[in-house]
Amino acid sequence: MRILVTGSKGFISKNLIAELKNFGYKHVYEYDRDTEPSLLNEYCEKADFVFHLAGVNRPKEQSEFMEGNFGFTSILLKTLKKYKNTCPVMISSSIQAELDNPYGKSKKAGEDLLFNYSKETGAKVLVYRFPNVFGKWCKPNYNSAVATFCHNVAHDLPITVNDRSVIMNLVYIDDVVIELIGALKGNEHTDGDYCVIPKVHTITLGEIVDLIYNFKNSRQDRSIPNMSDQFTKKLYSTYLSYLPKDSFSYELRMNKDNRGSFTEFLKTQDRGQVSVNVSKPGITKGNHWHHTKNEKFLVVSGNGVIRFRKIISNEIIEYFVSGDKLEVVDIPTGYTHNIENLGETDMVTIMWANECFDPENPDTYYLEVKL
CATH class of the missing domain: 3.40.50.720 (NAD(P)-binding Rossmann-like Domain)
Incomplete structure (x- = not known):
């Protein structure tokens, strides 16, 4: 499929062209104000679909609104008619087309031109009145x-x-691009005479x-x-x-001592926090338990052992862990626990806790695992 994109260096066009290429479209004709004008003839002759995204937003003179938003649209449609090409044409208009200002008037003029072109040629046209796009x-x-x-x-x-x-009413660029590619496939969303971003x-x-x-x-x-x-x-x-x-x-703040380091990485309002724990060879960390706070340990480098003991029991449970075999160990409440580095290099553990650390209510109580 051969696709013409006008205003190809603009914000929406750059995102659209990138995604068209991701979808495997190999024949995308990119036309912008610095493109050799004669190429418009070639592109209009061959195009199977036109994304008309060229336009003027911030001209030096108000007259440029009409020249850019109406004038070039007129040239584009005349060129398509010259080659009797009635492929679908999409145009990017604006919600300001409803307003009585130079920009809005120029956008409305471009819309009317396209609707009249459709009546004259039978070509399918898709007019999108975009709100603010970010x-x-x-x-x-x-x-x-x-x-x-x-x-x-x-x-x-x-x-x-x-x-x-x-x-503010805003639409996100990825949602715009998804809609435009849907329109290319004939799956556009409409509201009356206009197409819309859902x-x-x-x-x-x-x-x-x-x-x-x-x-x-x-x-x-x-x-x-x-x-x-x-x-x-x-x-x-x-x-x-x-x-x-x-x-x-x-940078992150690393809390270092002779045992290694502990660094908070990410905190969330409702999903707890993630930290990175580094233990030096032979070092044991932990020996504490929690009422409600629970954690997940994932050793990603080195090897060691995680030990548990229910605080009302004498039984010690051991889980041997290694960066060579990634597995998550849940740290249940009511169990005192520790982690010991059994290797000869630093052991790195990713630790998730279900709540962010609160120094006023740490819910952490010292108790040796080994009796």
């Missing part, structure tokens, strides 16, 4: 508040919020800003945002894509 590769300080906020916060730059109560997120501007700052702070407090919330999950992925190239990594 996600990776969106240009900051241009026409996306989310992109600007993510970029500025990630780069320690100030942001300006005039009204935190402003309600998943729209409604949230206030202030809530977006608070989330982004929480993402930034999560590196210091080692927390993970609530990934069960779909918008938070998508916004967090977006925020990470704006990190400076020299800031992908961040």
